[in-house]
Amino acid sequence: MSLAFRNEIDITVWLAGAEIADVAIQPRSRPPLTRLFAGKPAQSLLPVLPRLFSLCSVAHQMAFLSAVEAAQGQEVTEATARRRVTPVVVERLTELLRGLFVGPFALNGTSAAAVRAVLQASTVLGSASEAVSDPLRGEVLAQIKAALAALGMTGEGQALAPGSALAAYVERGGGEGLSPPAVEQSFLTAADDLEVVTRLLADGATYSDAPELCGRIPETGVWARRARREPVPPAAGTAARLKARIAEISRLCAWLEGVDRDAGDGAIASYRLGAGKGAAAVECARGRLYHAVSLDDGDRIVRFEFLAPTEWNFHARGPLVRSLKGAMLSAGRRGQDTVRALIGSFDPCVGFNLSFRETGHA
Amino acid sequence: MCLAIPAEVTKILPDEMAIVSIDGVSKEISVALIEDLAVGDYVIIHVGYALTKIDPDEARRTLELLCELSAEAHGAAS
Numbered sequence: 001m002s003l004a005f006r007n008e009i010d011i012t013v014w015l016a017g018a019e020i021a022d023v024a025i026q027p028r029s030r031p032p033l034t035r036l037f038a039g040k041p042a043q044s045l046l047p048v049l050p051r052l053f054s055l056c057s058v059a060h061q062m063a064f065l066s067a068v069e070a071a072q073g074q075e076v077t078e079a080t081a082r083r084r085v086t087p088v089v090v091e092r093l094t095e096l097l098r099g100l101f102v103g104p105f106a107l108n109g110t111s112a113a114a115v116r117a118v119l120q121a122s123t124v125l126g127s128a129s130e131a132v133s134d135p136l137r138g139e140v141l142a143q144i145k146a147a148l149a150a151l152g153m154t155g156e157g158q159a160l161a162p163g164s165a166l167a168a169y170v171e172r173g174g175g176e177g178l179s180p181p182a183v184e185q186s187f188l189t190a191a192d193d194l195e196v197v198t199r200l201l202a203d204g205a206t207y208s209d210a211p212e213l214c215g216r217i218p219e220t221g222v223w224a225r226r227a228r229r230e231p232v233p234p235a236a237g238t239a240a241r242l243k244a245r246i247a248e249i250s251r252l253c254a255w256l257e258g259v260d261r262d263a264g265d266g267a268i269a270s271y272r273l274g275a276g277k278g279a280a281a282v283e284c285a286r287g288r289l290y291h292a293v294s295l296d297d298g299d300r301i302v303r304f305e306f307l308a309p310t311e312w313n314f315h316a317r318g319p320l321v322r323s324l325k326g327a328m329l330s331a332g333r334r335g336q337d338t339v340r341a342l343i344g345s346f347d348p349c350v351g352f353n354l355s356f357r358e359t360g361h362a
Numbered sequence: 363m364c365l366a367i368p369a370e371v372t373k374i375l376p377d378e379m380a381i382v383s384i385d386g387v388s389k390e391i392s393v394a395l396i397e398d399l400a401v402g403d404y405v406i407i408h409v410g411y412a413l414t415k416i417d418p419d420e421a422r423r424t425l426e427l428l429c430e431l432s433a434e435a436h437g438a439a440s
Binding site: 007031032033035036048050051052053054055057098101102109112115116119349350351 | 410
C-alpha cells in the first residue's frame with residue numbers, strides 16, 4: 001500500500017578515505033495520529049493501537065492507558081501497576097530475542113524453531129488481564145529457558161555456549177572492519193521523563209521528530225539500561241551491544257522467575273500534567289516510549305502525541321551518528337557490512353536504507 | 363514505530379520463504395518465525411520477516427485504518 005508518510009530511515013555515510021567524515025540521517029515521518037484520533041473517546045482507541053503498531057504493541061497500549069488514566073486523575077492500585085509490568089517485560093524479552101534474528105543473522109531450522117517456541121510460550125505470560133497459576137508459569141518458563149539454551153544462551157549473563165550459532169554470530173559482529181571512536185555517552189533515564197512529556201505535549205510533532213534535552217540527545221534502549229547498572233566502555237561496538245542484549249534477555253527471564261526483581265523497575269511511569277492532561281513512559285525493548293494525551297470533559301481525545309525510542313537513537317545528531325562519526329572503516333564490502341551490523345545493533349523499529357558516499361563527490 | 367502493514371501470502375517458497383502481496387505489490391519475505399502458513403493467510407511484516415499471522419478481518423480493518431491515516435496525512439500536507 002502506498003502510504004502518505006515515510007516508514008523507513010535513510011542513512012548516508014560520508015567517507016573521507018578510510019574515515020567516516022559524516023553521517024546524514026533522513027528520519028521516517030510520523031503518521032498523523034492526532035488528526036485521526038481527535039474527537040474519539042479515549043477508551044475506544046486502546047484496541048486500535050495493536051492494529052497500528054506491529055512492534056511493542058503491549059508497550060503502546062500500556063503507555064496510552066497509563067497516560068489516559070493520569071489525564072483523568074485516576075489512581076492505579078499497586079496490584080494493578082504490578083500486574084501490568086509482566087506483559088511489558090515479556091514483550092521486551094521477545095522483542096529483544098526476535099531482534100537478534102531478524103536482519104543480518106539468518107535463522108537456520110533449529111534456531112527458528114527455538115525462537116518460535118519462545119514467542120509462543122511468552123503469549124501465556126503476556127496477558128495483563130489473566131492471572132497465570134504458579135505451576136503453569138513454571139512450565140512456561142521452563143519451555144522458554146530450554147528454547148534459549150537451544151539458541152546458545154546459557155542463562156548466565158551474556159555467556160553463550162561455545163560453538164552455538166549465536167556465539168558465532170556475535171563473534172562475526174565483533175567490530176572487525178570498524179574502529180568506533182570513544183565518545184562521551186549520554187543516556188535517557190526516568191529522571192528525564194517529565195521534561196520530555198511536557199515538551200511533547202507542548203510542541204507535538206516538532207518535538208517528537210527531533211527530540212532533545214537542552215541540546216543533549218541521549219541514547220535509550222539496551223545499552224542505556226546496562227549503563228544504569230554498571231559502567232560501560234566509551235566505544236561501544238556491535239559485539240558489546242549484542243552481548244548486552246543477550247545479558248538482558250537472561251535478566252528478564254530471571255525477573256519472570258522471581259529471581260531478579262530489578263529488571264522490571266521503571267517499566268511504566270505515568271505523569272499528570274494538569275486537568276485533562278496526562279502522559280506515560282514505558283521502558284520497551286528499544287528504549288523509553290512516551291505517550292501524552294489531552295482529553296476534553298467527555299474523555300475524548302483533544303491531543304495525542306507519542307515519541308518512540310528510535311527518534312532518539314536515530315536522531316541526526318544522536319547516538320548512532322556519534323558512534324560512527326570519526327570511525328575508521330575497512331575498505332570495501334567488509335567495512336560496509338560492519339556499519340550495517342552496528343546500525344542493526346541499535347535496532348531501529350523501522351527498516352533502513354544505507355548508502356556510502358565519498359566526500360568531494362557530493 | 364513500525365506500522366503494522368498486513369500482507370497476503372500469495373506463494374510459499376522453499377527454505378521458509380514466501381511471496382506476499384502488499385496492496386498489489388509483491389515481495390519476497392522470510393516466514394521462518396511463523397508456523398503453518400498457507401496461501402491466502404495474512405501476516406504482519408517487519409524488515410523482510412513475517413512477524414505474526416492475523417485473520418483476514420483484522421487485516422481488512424488494519425488496511426482501512428492505514429488508508430484513513432494516509433488520507434489524513436494527505437490532508438495535512440495539502
